[in-house]
Amino acid sequence: MIQTFLSMNGYGLFVWGSFAITFIACGLLYYKTFKTLKKHERDFAKEINELSSERKKIVIENSKIASQVLSSSSKTI
Amino acid sequence: MLNFFYNSNIYNWLGRLINFINSIFFPFLLVGLSFALIFSPPDYLQGDSVRIMYVHVPAAWIGLASFTCIALLSIFNFIFKIKNLILITKSIAPIGLMFTCIAIVTGSLWGQPTWGTFWVWDARITSMVILALFYVIFIIAHKLISKEDKANKISSLIAVIGAINIPIIKYSVEWWNTLHQPASIKLTGESSIHSSMLMPLLLMFFVLILYCALIFLMKYKTEIIRIKKKNLKRL
Numbered sequence: 001m002i003q004t005f006l007s008m009n010g011y012g013l014f015v016w017g018s019f020a021i022t023f024i025a026c027g028l029l030y031y032k033t034f035k036t037l038k039k040h041e042r043d044f045a046k047e048i049n050e051l052s053s054e055r056k057k058i059v060i061e062n063s064k065i066a067s068q069v070l071s072s073s074s075k076t077i
Numbered sequence: 078m079l080n081f082f083y084n085s086n087i088y089n090w091l092g093r094l095i096n097f098i099n100s101i102f103f104p105f106l107l108v109g110l111s112f113a114l115i116f117s118p119p120d121y122l123q124g125d126s127v128r129i130m131y132v133h134v135p136a137a138w139i140g141l142a143s144f145t146c147i148a149l150l151s152i153f154n155f156i157f158k159i160k161n162l163i164l165i166t167k168s169i170a171p172i173g174l175m176f177t178c179i180a181i182v183t184g185s186l187w188g189q190p191t192w193g194t195f196w197v198w199d200a201r202i203t204s205m206v207i208l209a210l211f212y213v214i215f216i217i218a219h220k221l222i223s224k225e226d227k228a229n230k231i232s233s234l235i236a237v238i239g240a241i242n243i244p245i246i247k248y249s250v251e252w253w254n255t256l257h258q259p260a261s262i263k264l265t266g267e268s269s270i271h272s273s274m275l276m277p278l279l280l281m282f283f284v285l286i287l288y289c290a291l292i293f294l295m296k297y298k299t300e301i302i303r304i305k306k307k308n309l310k311r312l
Contacts, residue, residue, distance in 0.1 A: 005115070008125035014190055015128045018183040019114070022132040026288055029175055033295045040302045047309060065088045065305050 044069050091298045098291045102284075109284040112277035120274075127274070129187040134262075135282040137180035137205070139289060141246060143173025144208060147215065148240035151233035163229050164304075166236065167219055168296035172289050174212035181205055192256050200249035201257040204242055211239035 008015045048059055048066055060067045113131035120127035147166045154162040184202065185195045196202070215235050222228035250259045261270040268275065 008128070009119070011124060011126040011128075011190055014126055014186045015114075018129040018132050018186045019110075021182055021186075022136065022179050025175055025179055029171065029292060030288075033292050033299070037295050037299045037302075040299050040306070044302050044306045044309075047306060059309065063305065064086075065301065066309075068088065068092075069302065069305075 041069050041072065088298065088301050091294050091301075095291060095294050095298070098287055098294070102287050102291065105280075105284050105287060109277070109280045113281050117277040118273055123191055126187060126190040129183055130274075131277055131281045132285075133180055133183040133187055134278060135285045136176040136183060138282065139285060140173055140177035140180050140205070140208060141243060143169050143176065143289075144211065144236070144239060145243055147173065148236045148243070151236040154229070154233055155237075163233075164297060164300045166215075166232070168293050168300060170212055170216050170219075171296070172292050174209060174216065176285075176289075177205060177209045177212060181209065188256075197256055199255045199257055200253040201246065201255050204246040204249050207242050208239070208246060211235065211242065215239070 006012055006016075044066070048056055048070055051059060060070065109131075113128060117128070117131070119125045147169055150162045150166050153159065154166075181202070184205075188197070189195050215232050218232040218235055219228050222231060249255060250257050262268045262275070262278075270278070
């Protein structure tokens with residue numbers, strides 16, 4: 001039964017090939033997008049942390065995004 | 078009400094939406110794959126090779142829909158000059174390109190057992206390759222042109238020109254004699270596909286739409302952070 005399922009009545013190579021290509025491509029794009037997002041979050045948090053404490057306070061007060069990125073990066077650490 | 082459209086509020090919602098889609102994606106994927114590979118019946122003519130349809134057709138739909146969205150948003154951007162629209166088009170483009178390429182490759186794999194060849198310069202297939210090229214030019218324009226305003230204008234122009242190709246793809250199977258079969262699913266009129274195959278097809282389409290939403294939200298979030306990082310000195 002498993003043999004029949006895998007061979008797909010002789011079309012296994014085409015069917016499994018199509019599904020494999022689709023999911024490998026989707027997996028790679030997900031991985032690349034996730035990595036890029038995390039890198040930008042880390043870099044942004046690092047830049048904020050490098051500011052003087054006074055400036056950092058102003059940035060956090062004026063930007064919700066900056067405070068969210070900082071809090072999420074501190075959670076990751 | 079308009080406060081919702083500020084980047085800070087959108088950013089907050091992006092995180093929540095990403096978590097929500099992550100939590101429901103895999104159960105839907107498992108159900109979709111089970112129907113596509115196990116429960117749906119083989120075709121009376123094509124046999125089990127018809128299962129390629131469950132990735133090929135949704136991929137083609139997404140490729141077409143993504144470029145239509147990009148073209149419409151580019152037109153709106155020309156008229157209303159809303160910066161967020163550019164962020165959206167930039168986030169959609171890689172998704173559309175990937176699914177267009179998937180549609181071409183899986184279509185080629187489906188072509189071998191069905192038509193006896195991996196490739197023919199058929200109207201539908203050629204117009205899909207042209208669509209992929211428009212995606213590539215759109216993405217390259219954003220990467221290579223350093224001045225953001227100029228890049229936005231040129232990429233929007235590319236999208237508007239590329240939109241001409243969308244009806245050509247849609248009606249290519251009717252306008253020319255092609256190996257590719259005409260559409261089995263029609264929004265207006267009766268579809269010629271049996272419900273036992275239509276249901277898994279729509280399920281797989283939904284799963285891939287969830288995936289697209291996930292990638293789009295992550296890309297959009299990245300773009301917002303990139304802009305905030307650039308404007309850090311102004312805060």
